[in-house]
Amino acid sequence: MAEPLLDQLFLERLERLTIHWVRSFPGLIGGHNTSRFAGAGLEFLDHRHFHHGDDLRAVNWRAYMRLEKLFLKMFQVEPRVPVRILLDASNSMRTGGDCDKFNYVRRLAGALSYVGLVRLETIALQPFSETLRDSHLCSGGRHRFAPAAAFLTSLEARGRTHFFDMAREFASAYPQRGLLILISDFFGEDGCEKPLQYLSDLGHELLLLHVWAEEDRVPPWSGELELVDAETGDKLELSFEDDVRELYTERFDAYARAIRNVALRNGGRYIGLCTKTPVEEAMFGPLSQVEAVY
Amino acid sequence: MFFFNLTAAEFFALFGALSSVVVALYLLDRSRRRQVVATLRFWRQTEEPTQRKHRRKIQQPWSLILQLAAITLLLLAIAQLRIGSPDRHSRDHVLLMDASAWMGARAASGRTLIEEARMAALRYVHALPSTDRVMLVRSDALATPVTGFETNRQALDNAIRHMQPGTAALNLGLSLDFAAQAVRLEGRRAGEIVYAGAGRLAPETLAEMPALPANLRVLPVPSEVENCGLRKLSLRRAAADPELWEAYVTARNYGARPRTLPLTVSFGGAPVATRRLTLAPGTETSLSFEFRTRAAGWLEARLRTSDALPADDIVTFELPAEQAVRVLVYSQEPDLLRPLLAANPHVETVFRRPGDYQPDPKAGIVILDRFRPPQPVSKNAIYIEPPAAGSPAAVRAHLKDATLRWRSDQFLAAGLRTHDTRIESTQVFASAEGDIPIAEVDGGPAILARPGKTKTAVFGFHPLRSALQYELATPLVFANVLKWMAPEIFLRVELESGSIGAVTVPLEADYDPASVRVVADEKLNLPFTIRNRTLRFFCGAPGIVRVVLGDRQMVYSLNLPEIAAARWTPPKSVRTGLAGVGGVEDSARDIWQWLALLGALMLALEWTLFARSVPLWMGRTGLVLRIPFARREEQRRKAS
Numbered sequence: 001m002a003e004p005l006l007d008q009l010f011l012e013r014l015e016r017l018t019i020h021w022v023r024s025f026p027g028l029i030g031g032h033n034t035s036r037f038a039g040a041g042l043e044f045l046d047h048r049h050f051h052h053g054d055d056l057r058a059v060n061w062r063a064y065m066r067l068e069k070l071f072l073k074m075f076q077v078e079p080r081v082p083v084r085i086l087l088d089a090s091n092s093m094r095t096g097g098d099c100d101k102f103n104y105v106r107r108l109a110g111a112l113s114y115v116g117l118v119r120l121e122t123i124a125l126q127p128f129s130e131t132l133r134d135s136h137l138c139s140g141g142r143h144r145f146a147p148a149a150a151f152l153t154s155l156e157a158r159g160r161t162h163f164f165d166m167a168r169e170f171a172s173a174y175p176q177r178g179l180l181i182l183i184s185d186f187f188g189e190d191g192c193e194k195p196l197q198y199l200s201d202l203g204h205e206l207l208l209l210h211v212w213a214e215e216d217r218v219p220p221w222s223g224e225l226e227l228v229d230a231e232t233g234d235k236l237e238l239s240f241e242d243d244v245r246e247l248y249t250e251r252f253d254a255y256a257r258a259i260r261n262v263a264l265r266n267g268g269r270y271i272g273l274c275t276k277t278p279v280e281e282a283m284f285g286p287l288s289q290v291e292a293v294y
Numbered sequence: 295m296f297f298f299n300l301t302a303a304e305f306f307a308l309f310g311a312l313s314s315v316v317v318a319l320y321l322l323d324r325s326r327r328r329q330v331v332a333t334l335r336f337w338r339q340t341e342e343p344t345q346r347k348h349r350r351k352i353q354q355p356w357s358l359i360l361q362l363a364a365i366t367l368l369l370l371a372i373a374q375l376r377i378g379s380p381d382r383h384s385r386d387h388v389l390l391m392d393a394s395a396w397m398g399a400r401a402a403s404g405r406t407l408i409e410e411a412r413m414a415a416l417r418y419v420h421a422l423p424s425t426d427r428v429m430l431v432r433s434d435a436l437a438t439p440v441t442g443f444e445t446n447r448q449a450l451d452n453a454i455r456h457m458q459p460g461t462a463a464l465n466l467g468l469s470l471d472f473a474a475q476a477v478r479l480e481g482r483r484a485g486e487i488v489y490a491g492a493g494r495l496a497p498e499t500l501a502e503m504p505a506l507p508a509n510l511r512v513l514p515v516p517s518e519v520e521n522c523g524l525r526k527l528s529l530r531r532a533a534a535d536p537e538l539w540e541a542y543v544t545a546r547n548y549g550a551r552p553r554t555l556p557l558t559v560s561f562g563g564a565p566v567a568t569r570r571l572t573l574a575p576g577t578e579t580s581l582s583f584e585f586r587t588r589a590a591g592w593l594e595a596r597l598r599t600s601d602a603l604p605a606d607d608i609v610t611f612e613l614p615a616e617q618a619v620r621v622l623v624y625s626q627e628p629d630l631l632r633p634l635l636a637a638n639p640h641v642e643t644v645f646r647r648p649g650d651y652q653p654d655p656k657a658g659i660v661i662l663d664r665f666r667p668p669q670p671v672s673k674n675a676i677y678i679e680p681p682a683a684g685s686p687a688a689v690r691a692h693l694k695d696a697t698l699r700w701r702s703d704q705f706l707a708a709g710l711r712t713h714d715t716r717i718e719s720t721q722v723f724a725s726a727e728g729d730i731p732i733a734e735v736d737g738g739p740a741i742l743a744r745p746g747k748t749k750t751a752v753f754g755f756h757p758l759r760s761a762l763q764y765e766l767a768t769p770l771v772f773a774n775v776l777k778w779m780a781p782e783i784f785l786r787v788e789l790e791s792g793s794i795g796a797v798t799v800p801l802e803a804d805y806d807p808a809s810v811r812v813v814a815d816e817k818l819n820l821p822f823t824i825r826n827r828t829l830r831f832f833c834g835a836p837g838i839v840r841v842v843l844g845d846r847q848m849v850y851s852l853n854l855p856e857i858a859a860a861r862w863t864p865p866k867s868v869r870t871g872l873a874g875v876g877g878v879e880d881s882a883r884d885i886w887q888w889l890a891l892l893g894a895l896m897l898a899l900e901w902t903l904f905a906r907s908v909p910l911w912m913g914r915t916g917l918v919l920r921i922p923f924a925r926r927e928e929q930r931r932k933a934s
Contacts, residue, residue: 095330
């Protein structure tokens with residue numbers, strides 16, 4: 001019998017968490033995140049002058065009796081914002097040696113899905129490589145997690161990563177703005193800064209979960225190496241030494257900082273996760289610290 | 295220049311193996327390992343052009359060269375490379391340890407001479423350079439190598455400490471020849487021939503001493519030892535009286551002072567003779583004595599003295615019992631045969647009347663004088679003029695006045711001579727196959743011998759009633775027949791003690807070469823030589839050796855140690871003692887210490903210039919051998 005994606009004990013701990021986003025999105029009432037937009041809500045927000053066509057049910061009749069002016073009561077909306085989890089399923093996710101990045105990403109996506117399902121969010125699990133692959137939409141409570149977990153388990157990592165193509169397809173496939181949780185190693189031929197900026201410009205709130213293996217950041221090898229790109233199959237021969245390793249790590253960190261800047265610049269959030277960090281620790285550690293979930 | 299520890303083939307084999315391993319590891323570390331990575335983005339930013347890397351790889355041979363040079367130097371150090379010729383380095387010596395009987399004598403110091411020789415030999419061996427090879431040879435009458443040419447001092451020490459004196463005299467000439475031959479055939483570079491001993495030689499070997507080798511060294515041990523010893527003891531029965539033993543004793547004074555010693559001879563524990571011997575220095579004295587006995591027993595001759603070598607103060611013999619043959623005569627006229635048979639001391643004669651005949655008498659030989667036994671005789675028998683019906687040989691005819699001729703070609707008629715003896719009357723027998731005619735007349739044999747399980751002789755006439763009664767041939771023919779029937783009775787036994795080694799036996803003029811045998815204990819035939827009527831044989835171990843010469847047997851009891859009488863003094867040109875032993879030429883010089891130091895320095899230099907931390911893949915496998923890599927310079931980082 002296959003090992004479950006997430007064990008029961010972990011799922012029970014996840015039930016007290018909620019996915020949070022920063023931006024205010026229009027959407028159906030019934031969510032848990034308050035919006036700065038006024039609407040049909042329960043919590044009073046403000047008054048404004050009555051305009052023609054406004055709903056008479058929201059007129060503050062007491063104020064009219066005293067001031068003989070029509071004021072309209074505005075209420076705070078708590079919309080149900082779509083949460084999309086973009087899941088990198090390219091070949092590069094299969095590297096990492098003992099700590100498989102793809103497995104780590106699947107478990108992380110599963111945990112976030114469960115948190116969202118518990119709070120009755122609508123979660124779209126969208127794997128991608130060159131383009132978007134078949135997605136899975138889940139909503140309706142925790143008892144809908146099993147299909148989501150099965151979907152994640154059945155995923156296979158293959159193909160290259162094309163962030164531009166993926167962003168274009170995503171924009172057309174998901175016109176409604178929402179929270180976009182992008183879980184990836186962000187290794188691609190064409191770079192990811194511009195596609196991320198594009199997605200942000202479309203109004204999505206970016207929550208970037210940068211997942212890397214230890215060998216991605218600090219390669220353990222030395223000597224004469226023939227390196228093969230996991231996605232493109234390109235080869236590179238070089239002599240790798242200790243001092244160059246430091247240089248490599250510096251380059252990697254600079255790239256991670258660039259991704260982080262894209263997120264922060266657009267009001268999003270960035271979390272870097274090494275696969276050595278357990279998913280449980282990641283959920284209650286780095287993700288809680290940036291208030292992605294709490 | 296040569297290797298001391300390894301051969302050239304071993305060195306090159308080791309070098310090839312080690313250098314192959316080093317080069318293989320070097321190339322293995324240089325070989326590219328294929329690794330799948332998530333992206334090449336950051337690698338491309340850090341790598342340099344491939345061609346440049348290849349050039350750098352080619353430009354790093356100094357690391358490999360330094361390693362190979364260090365391995366070469368360390369291997370040369372292990373092989374113990376030496377400058378010089380191996381032929382001029384180690385020498386091969388032959389150490390002749392005197393193990394003659396004389397070395398068992400006790401010197402004035404209280405130690406035996408062999409102990410003194412052992413100490414001198416050990417001092418010599420320890421004074422030699424460790425690379426010199428020594429062959430230890432045991433020298434006595436023979437030269438026996440105990441070890442080959444050996445550098446193992448422990449083995450040599452053990453062999454020297456286990457050297458024991460033997461019982462033979464020293465033949466130094468033989469040992470020197472052997473040593474020279476051993477060095478010539480097996481030695482690489484001739485060293486010294488060293489003799490450690492007292493220099494006591496047999497006079498004959500001293501006379502035959504070859505020219506001394508120029509490389510002879512003598513390790514003398516004290517030989518001024520006061521000793522007197524028995525040299526020989528001979529015993530034989532008196533010819534006229536078999537019960538009388540005649541003994542001859544010879545003793546020698548090997549010392550430098552005159553000695554007077556008592557000699558006691560005892561038989562079966564009872565003294566039979568006591569004499570007092572006065573021995574001048576370096577001389578021998580002989581004396582004789584007689585004693586009478588028919589019994590067998592142990593005879594012991596002992597010099598009553600306490601000197602340096604007790605082994606030659608006593609000699610023992612086992613005397614055989616006197617044996618005689620019992621002859622039973624059935625005759626009506628016993629007086630005819632009585633004087634004939636009484637002349638032989640080895641014969642006990644019993645006369646009986648024919649009426650007292652018994653078919654199985656207690657006698658060795660039965661004589662039937664003109665008598666036909668009612669039953670056949672079961673013993674050796676002599677028939678004299680038997681009745682025709684009772685003759686063992688068929689009577690062919692009766693002749694009168696016949697001329698008797700002796701068959702001198704038969705051994706039973708040996709020594710029989712008569713002039714035209716005419717026999718008044720005789721029977722002529724028909725001889726069968728295997729019969730031995732002793733005397734013939736014109737019709738056939740008149741005296742016939744028939745061999746078989748029981749031997750039979752038939753006389754066709756009575757010798758003492760014929761013309762032969764006054765002839766010498768009559769007792770002789772009876773003696774020949776009796777000797778043929780009971781040869782052991784007529785065997786002449788001589789007992790003689792002697793020393794182990796070469797024994798010389800003088801032979802009589804009429805000895806039969808075909809009958810000569812030399813038999814040691816356990817019926818072992820010893821080889822011997824006969825030259826100029828002298829028989830020589832060699833016996834290397836104590837024991838009894840019988841020399842059989844027909845009817846004569848000589849029993850040698852070789853129990854006395856062979857003490858050499860002559861003393862050899864080395865010429866003054868011969869080196870003696872240990873002077874100059876350690877100062878042998880040693881032109882080959884060890885340089886392995888410098889090679890090892892240089893190799894270590896090269897390894898340290900290589901480590902300093904090219905070493906880096908152990909690669910991870912090596913760390914995982916536990917491999918600690920470091921493969922040099924060029925260090926990436928700081929400029930490279932700046933350039934990148």
